[in-house]
Amino acid sequence: MTFGDWLRTVWSNLNRMRGRVILTAFGVVIGTTAVMVLVSLGAGLQRSAMGSLGGISNLKRINVTSASSGYEVAMAAPSGKEAAAGSRNRPKLLTEAALTEIRALPGVAAVIPLEQFMGGNLRFRNAFGYAEILGVTPEALAQLDLTVEAGSADLARGQMVIGSQVKDNFWDEQKGRSMNIETLLGEILSIEGMRYLSDQPEPSTRTWRYNVVGVLASSGQSDNQVFISQREVQGMNEWLAGRRIDRTRDGYERVIVQAADTDEVEAIQQSIRDMGFTAYSDLDAVRQLNTFFGVLQAVLGSIGAIALLVAALGIVNTLSMAILERTREIGLMKALGARNHDVMLVFLGEAACIGLLGGVLGVAIGWGISSAANVVIGSLLGQSNGAVSGIFGAGSTDFVYTPFWLPPFAIVFATLIGLLSGVYPALRAATLDPLRALKYE
Amino acid sequence: MVAARDLHRTYTMGRAEVHALAGVTLDIAEGAFIAVMGPSGSGKSTLLNLIGGLDRASVGSLRVAGQEITTLDENGLAFYRRRVCGFIFQSFNLVSSMTALQNVEFPLVFARVPRAERTRRARYLLDAVGLGDRVGHRPTELSGGEQQRVAVARALANSPRVLLADEPTGNLDSHTGAEIMALLGRAHQEAHLTLLMVTHDPGVAAHAQQILRMRDGQIQID
Numbered sequence: 235m236t237f238g239d240w241l242r243t244v245w246s247n248l249n250r251m252r253g254r255v256i257l258t259a260f261g262v263v264i265g266t267t268a269v270m271v272l273v274s275l276g277a278g279l280q281r282s283a284m285g286s287l288g289g290i291s292n293l294k295r296i297n298v299t300s301a302s303s304g305y306e307v308a309m310a311a312p313s314g315k316e317a318a319a320g321s322r323n324r325p326k327l328l329t330e331a332a333l334t335e336i337r338a339l340p341g342v343a344a345v346i347p348l349e350q351f352m353g354g355n356l357r358f359r360n361a362f363g364y365a366e367i368l369g370v371t372p373e374a375l376a377q378l379d380l381t382v383e384a385g386s387a388d389l390a391r392g393q394m395v396i397g398s399q400v401k402d403n404f405w406d407e408q409k410g411r412s413m414n415i416e417t418l419l420g421e422i423l424s425i426e427g428m429r430y431l432s433d434q435p436e437p438s439t440r441t442w443r444y445n446v447v448g449v450l451a452s453s454g455q456s457d458n459q460v461f462i463s464q465r466e467v468q469g470m471n472e473w474l475a476g477r478r479i480d481r482t483r484d485g486y487e488r489v490i491v492q493a494a495d496t497d498e499v500e501a502i503q504q505s506i507r508d509m510g511f512t513a514y515s516d517l518d519a520v521r522q523l524n525t526f527f528g529v530l531q532a533v534l535g536s537i538g539a540i541a542l543l544v545a546a547l548g549i550v551n552t553l554s555m556a557i558l559e560r561t562r563e564i565g566l567m568k569a570l571g572a573r574n575h576d577v578m579l580v581f582l583g584e585a586a587c588i589g590l591l592g593g594v595l596g597v598a599i600g601w602g603i604s605s606a607a608n609v610v611i612g613s614l615l616g617q618s619n620g621a622v623s624g625i626f627g628a629g630s631t632d633f634v635y636t637p638f639w640l641p642p643f644a645i646v647f648a649t650l651i652g653l654l655s656g657v658y659p660a661l662r663a664a665t666l667d668p669l670r671a672l673k674y675e
Numbered sequence: 676m677v678a679a680r681d682l683h684r685t686y687t688m689g690r691a692e693v694h695a696l697a698g699v700t701l702d703i704a705e706g707a708f709i710a711v712m713g714p715s716g717s718g719k720s721t722l723l724n725l726i727g728g729l730d731r732a733s734v735g736s737l738r739v740a741g742q743e744i745t746t747l748d749e750n751g752l753a754f755y756r757r758r759v760c761g762f763i764f765q766s767f768n769l770v771s772s773m774t775a776l777q778n779v780e781f782p783l784v785f786a787r788v789p790r791a792e793r794t795r796r797a798r799y800l801l802d803a804v805g806l807g808d809r810v811g812h813r814p815t816e817l818s819g820g821e822q823q824r825v826a827v828a829r830a831l832a833n834s835p836r837v838l839l840a841d842e843p844t845g846n847l848d849s850h851t852g853a854e855i856m857a858l859l860g861r862a863h864q865e866a867h868l869t870l871l872m873v874t875h876d877p878g879v880a881a882h883a884q885q886i887l888r889m890r891d892g893q894i895q896i897d
């Protein structure tokens with residue numbers, strides 16, 4: 235039997251029992267639709283969660299802090315805590331020597347020391363802003379994959395480059411609400427510091443004024459940070475501490491290590507921890523989220539797969555009936571010289587075809603339901619305020635998201651289920667005794 | 676063409692054994708036309724089915740067209756049926772969902788004959804059996820005699836060397852039966868094939884060159 239004849243035979247046999255084929259395929263349709271919609275729902279949730287973590291460039295970032303610094307308490311990952319505990323007695327400092335050592339690790343693209351000012355807030359007119367204040371070297375912005383959307387990235391003295399969401403985080407004390415700012419580009423932002431020195435009874439304050447010369451494109455991690463030259467922030471910290479700071483000896487409080495590739499992050503992170511520092515990257519969170527959503531999708535997918543298994547029983551039943559009806563025909567085929575495996579392939583083909591038809595239709599319907607769900611959820615969230623849509627992450631409008639591999643996978647899976655359901659009936663048909671089959675009434 | 680040596684076919688029904696064939700030895704020359712006669716249950720159909728490779732002998736040797744067929748495996752038997760044998764059944768055994776043309780083409784499907792060639796040959800054969808104007812008819816739209824003509828055309832489709840007909844006129848009136856016999860006689864002559872036919876009708880058997888009589892699973896010597 236040639237391939238073409240096989241196809242024609244399978245098709246005409248299905249056509250002959252059209253009614254039952256449609257009913258049987260309907261079971262597959264339901265199963266496939268369930269797989270499609272549920273896995274898409276899981277994937278949509280995952281994408282939303284990932285979207286809120288920011289872009290891929292952030293995943294190459296490793297935040298390194300000296301195990302002794304306060305920063306580590308808030309941010310350290312579990313394994314970081316162990317490292318911290320081990321080196322508590324003699325905290326290791328992020329000195330220039332340490333940075334050189336980190337720079338030499340394989341897979342490290344850049345080591346960017348950050349001078350962070352934690353002794354004050356931003357002020358714009360009457361409003362307080364709560365952005366991170368960071369001092370960096372001139373080349374750091376480029377190394378961090380940060381680009382300006384407006385203005386320039388020139389961190390000259392008295393100049394400041396800010397993240398895209400900094401403007402949304404100003405609280406107007408007098409009016410008691412957040413300030414509505416179109417753009418801060420070209421405006422003056424102040425940094426107000428406050429220090430308590432042990433030999434002075436009253437805290438003293440100081441204000442630094444900066445020209446906002448650039449606004450960064452949205453990147454996730456740096457959206458709520460402002461950047462000033464490293465030297466100036468060091469000056470602020472010296473004022474805060476009331477003494478001179480020599481970073482090459484005292485060490486930096488925080489260093490960002492940029493990996494050349496996300497694959498390298500884990501190894502680099504481990505090497506840095508082995509050196510006695512605390513290292514944290516978003517990749518840790520992404521890993522945990524991925525594991526969680528992988529399980530979620532598998533669970534949701536299994537619910538659909540169970541529906542498909544029920545459909546498989548339907549296929550077995552339909553084919554078994556077809557064999558009874560066609561027993562004489564099978565006997566005849568054999569008498570005319572059909573091989574066992576010709577007969578088997580015809581029945582397997584019919585089973586797989588029922589699966590395929592159901593799979594294709596199920597994918598189409600699943601797609602339709604997903605799209606409809608996106609429209610409905612989208613319009614519901616559109617009516618309520620932005621706080622709700624924030625759950626789904628910035629910029630993402632698809633709440634139910636169908637990964638590109640899912641439709642082909644679902645179709646292949648449904649076809650495979652059909653094929654497997656056909657194995658037993660097909661074997662039975664193929665091994666019928668031709669004489670008995672011909673005599674069958 | 677056919678050489679059987681001490682051929683046995685025993686059916687086991689529970690504890691009882693039925694000796695459908697109990698030691699058949701015979702030789703049939705190539706191109707012979709033989710009618711097999713005998714009382715019901717004497718093993719006529721069993722003999723035909725063994726020669727046609729639809730059933731397996733319990734004991735004995737059976738050579739057809741020089742090939743020992745008792746030792747063939749499933750695929751070997753399928754090939755043998757496809758290449759050597761043509762079957763005509765008492766109850767026609769046409770596929771009801773297929774047209775006359777498709778029914779005649781059916782054996783050629785398993786022989787992997789290309790479609791165009793298949794259709795050409797099926798049309799030619801339907802013409803030859805006088806159904807050139809019925810190619811698109813389905814079995815239910817044909818009379819019994821016409822259905823058996825389609826079956827004859829189908830049996831000839833793969834140019835068999837042995838044509839096996841088990842009571843081909845059994846379901847037909849005598850007039851239609853005579854028409855089928857004329858057709859078989861012509862096919863036997865034109866295609867130079869060996870024809871084995873089981874029948875209960877002496878008038879039908881008279882068409883044959885030789886009559887083989889059976890009783891209790893054995894060939895009866897006159």
Ligand SMILES: Nc1ncnc2c1ncn2[C@@H]1O[C@H](COP(=O)(O)OP(=O)(O)OP(=O)(O)O)[C@@H](O)[C@H]1O
Nearest residue numbers: 686688693694695714715716717718719720721722
């Ligand atoms: N599948 C089978 N199982 C058991 N016994 C069988 C089977 N087929 C045939 N027989 C027995 O074998 C014997 C020969 O049967 P066979 O069909 O060859 O007879 P026959 O000569 O063709 O008879 P008829 O003229 O009625 O067709 C019979 O006794 C029958 O009952």
Ligand SMILES: [Mg+2]
Nearest residue numbers: 719720721841
């Ligand atoms: Mg019989």
